[in-house]
Amino acid sequence: MNKNNVMMPKKTFAKFVDAMAVFNEVQEQIEDHLILTNKKIVSDLQRARLDHKKGRMINWNSLKAEYGL
Numbered sequence: 552m553n554k555n556n557v558m559m560p561k562k563t564f565a566k567f568v569d570a571m572a573v574f575n576e577v578q579e580q581i582e583d584h585l586i587l588t589n590k591k592i593v594s595d596l597q598r599a600r601l602d603h604k605k606g607r608m609i610n611w612n613s614l615k616a617e618y619g620l
Contacts, residue, residue: 559567586592602608
């Protein structure tokens with residue numbers, strides 16, 4: 552047995568994977584809640600969406616050049 556490997560039954564591993572999936576879903580829900588209860592972030596998102604609908608966008612290549620990407 553390699554000292555860097557952990558041995559466990561397949562059922563235990565499957566439960567671990569299921570628990571990780573549940574944790575990830577809960578984490579995403581908490582992040583959504585925190586974002587949507589922050590008035591400044593919601594306002595910024597609404598303004599960005601309105602700008603996008605009105606065609607007020609920056610060229611992606613110009614934006615990359617501006618930030619040196």
